[in-house]
Amino acid sequence: MINTAMINTAPDILRCGYVELVVSDLAAAREFYVDLLGLVITKETPDTLYLRTLEEFIHHNLVLRAGPVPAAAAIAFRVRTPEDVDLAEAHYRDLGCPTRRAAGGFVDGVGDAVRVVDPLGFPYEFFHQVEHVERLTWRYDLHRTGSLARLDHVNQVTPDLPAGIAYLEGIGFRVTEDIRDSDGVTYAAWLRRKPTVHDVALTGGDGPRLHHVAFAAHESHQILAVCDRLGALRRSDCIERGPGRHGVSNAFYLYLRDPDGHRVELYTQDYYTGDPDNPVVTWDVHDNQRRDWWGNPVVPSWYAEASAVLDLDGNPVPNRPRADPAEAAVTIGADGFSYTRAEGEERGFKLGDQV
Numbered sequence: 001m002i003n004t005a006m007i008n009t010a011p012d013i014l015r016c017g018y019v020e021l022v023v024s025d026l027a028a029a030r031e032f033y034v035d036l037l038g039l040v041i042t043k044e045t046p047d048t049l050y051l052r053t054l055e056e057f058i059h060h061n062l063v064l065r066a067g068p069v070p071a072a073a074a075i076a077f078r079v080r081t082p083e084d085v086d087l088a089e090a091h092y093r094d095l096g097c098p099t100r101r102a103a104g105g106f107v108d109g110v111g112d113a114v115r116v117v118d119p120l121g122f123p124y125e126f127f128h129q130v131e132h133v134e135r136l137t138w139r140y141d142l143h144r145t146g147s148l149a150r151l152d153h154v155n156q157v158t159p160d161l162p163a164g165i166a167y168l169e170g171i172g173f174r175v176t177e178d179i180r181d182s183d184g185v186t187y188a189a190w191l192r193r194k195p196t197v198h199d200v201a202l203t204g205g206d207g208p209r210l211h212h213v214a215f216a217a218h219e220s221h222q223i224l225a226v227c228d229r230l231g232a233l234r235r236s237d238c239i240e241r242g243p244g245r246h247g248v249s250n251a252f253y254l255y256l257r258d259p260d261g262h263r264v265e266l267y268t269q270d271y272y273t274g275d276p277d278n279p280v281v282t283w284d285v286h287d288n289q290r291r292d293w294w295g296n297p298v299v300p301s302w303y304a305e306a307s308a309v310l311d312l313d314g315n316p317v318p319n320r321p322r323a324d325p326a327e328a329a330v331t332i333g334a335d336g337f338s339y340t341r342a343e344g345e346e347r348g349f350k351l352g353d354q355v
Contacts, residue, residue, distance in 0.1 A: 010091050010171040011084035011126055013077045015194040016154060018060050019213045020074040020107065021262055022067035022310070028259040029064045036235065037215075037226065037256075037264070038144050042133055043108055050108060053148045053215060057135040059109025061151040061215070070260035071308040071316060072210040074106070074115060075154055076125035077193075085114055088126035091171070092116040100312050105129075119167050120158045121208035121317045122309055145225035148215040152267050155201040155211040157306050159322045161186050164202045173200065176273045177248050177281040179290055187285050190248065195274025197249040206319045209306035212255065212263035220252040223266045227254065241302050245293040248283060255302065262307050 023029040030049055033039045039051040042060050050060040058078070065073065079085060092099050098117045105111050111129025118124045136142055158164045165175065165186070173191035176198060180186050190198040203211055217223055223243055230236045240263065241255040254266040283290040291298050308316045 009087055011088040012080040013084075013126070013172055013193045013199075014080055015078055016075065016151060016199045017058065017078035017127065017130075018062060018074075018076045018110075018151065019072065019154060019210075020063040020065060020076070021213075021260075021307070022069060022071045022073050023064050023258070023260050023262075024066070024068070024070050025259060026064060026066040032238070032258045033062065033064065036230065036233070036238070037266075038147055039215075040136065040142075048107075052133065053150050054136040054139075054143065055149045056151070057132055058130040059133055060107075062213070063107050067314075069308065069310075069316060070262065071310045072123065072262075073310045073314070074123050074125045075156075075210070076110075076113075076127060077199075078130070079126050079128050082112065082128050085112055085126055085128055088116070089114045092118065095119060098312055109133075115312055117311050117317070120156070120160075120164050121320075122156060122210075123311065123317075146217070146222045146229060148217055148222075148266065150216050152196070152214045152216040153198045153201060154213050155203060155265075157203050157205040157207040157209040157211050159205065159207050159320045161189065161202055161204045165189050165191070168200060168202070174273075174278075175280055176278065177283065179248070179283045179285050181285045185285075188248075192273055195272055197251070197270040197273060204322055205303075205306075206321050207306075208309050208317055209319065210262075210309055211306045212265045214265035214267045217266060217268045220268055223252060223254050223268060226266060241299050244296055247287070247290040247293045248281075250293075261305065263302075263305075 026047065026049060033051055034041060039053060039062065041049065042052050043050040047066045049064040051062040052060050079088065089099055089101060097119060100115045103112050105113050106115060106125065109131040110127045113125055113127035115123060115125045168191050173193060176190050176192050178186055178189040188201065188203045190201045192198045227243060230238055238256045240257050243252065243254045245252050249270045251267050251270045256264045258264060288295055311317050
C-alpha cells in the first residue's frame with residue numbers, strides 16, 4: 001500500500017483529456033472511429049491519427065498509433081496550470097513511480113507533459129499546454145446522426161480496489177458511486193474530477209488493463225442512430241453489449257469493440273455531482289440493476305476481456321491477480337449474481353455520505 005501522507009501536493013486535474021491507443025491496422029481503425037462513429041480528424045500521418053469529438057476545442061480526444069501490440073499507451077489528464085505539470089512530476093517521483101518529461105509533448109497538439117506509470121501500473125499523462133482547434137458545436141452542416149460530443153471517462157481494471165480508490169482520492173478524485181456487499185467488500189467505484197459521475201471507474205480484476213474508453217452524446221436517440229447505422233452497414237458484429245441503461249450513473253449506454261478489440265462505450269444522460277456534499281450512491285453487489293437497469297444479463301466478454309496497457313518504453317505491463325480472494329471467489333466483473341435483494345429492501349441502492 002502506498003502511503004501518500006508525506007507526498008508532495010498533487011496536481012489539480014481538470015478532466016480526462018485524451019487516450020492514446022496502439023492499433024494493429026490504422027486503416028481499419030480509421031474506418032471504425034471516423035466512418036462509423038463520426039469522430040473528426042484533426043491530423044493524420046502515415047502512422048498516427050488524431051481524432052476529436054464535435055464539441056472539443058483542444059487538438060484531440062483520441063490518438064490512434066500503429067504498432068505491433070494493440071494496447072493503451074496513455075491515459076492523459078489535463079491539469080489547471082503549467083505549474084501543475086511540475087507538481088505531477090514531483091508527486092509521482094515521491095511515490096517512487098517511473099516518470100518521463102517531454103517539454104515538446106509526447107504527441108502532436110500537446111505541449112510540456114509528464115508521463116508516469118502510476119501505483120496501479122497504468123500509463124498516466126499530465127498536461128496543460130494544448131493547441132486549440134475549431135469547436136464544431138455550431139457547425140451543423142458537419143453533424144450527423146449519432147454525433148459524439150465529448151470524451152467522458154475511462155474504466156480501468158485493477159487487482160486491488162481499496163488501494164486504487166485511496167490512491168485516486170489522494171490526487172483529488174471523489175467517489176460518486178460504488179458497489180459493495182454486506183461485508184464491506186468493494187467491487188467497483190466511480191470517481192470524478194469534472195462535475196459528472198466519473199472521469200475514472202475502477203473495476204476489480206486481474207490488471208492493470210483498460211476496460212473501456214467512453215464518449216458522450218447528448219441524447220439516447222443519437223446512440224440508437226449509431227446502432228441503426230451499424231445494422232444498415234452489416235457491421236452490428238461491432239456491438240458487444242446494449243443498448244441499455246445503467247443503474248450505476250443512470251447513463252444510457254452502448255458498448256462496441258473496435259477492430260483490435262479495444263472497447264468503446266457510447267454514453268449519455270448521467271447527472272451533476274459538483275457540490276462538495278454530493279452524496280455517494282452505494283449499490284448492493286447482488287442487485288443486477290446496477291449494471292443494467294432493465295435487468296438484462298451482461299455478456300461474458302464484458303467481464304473477462306480488456307486492453308493491455310504499456311509502460312513508458314512501450315512494453316506491456318504484466319497483469320497481477322485480484323488481491324481480495326473473497327471478491328475473486330464470488331464475482332466475475334462484479335456481476336456473477338442473479339437478481340436478489342435483502343428481505344424488505346425496496347430498491348437496490350442507498351444514498352450514503354460523501355466520501
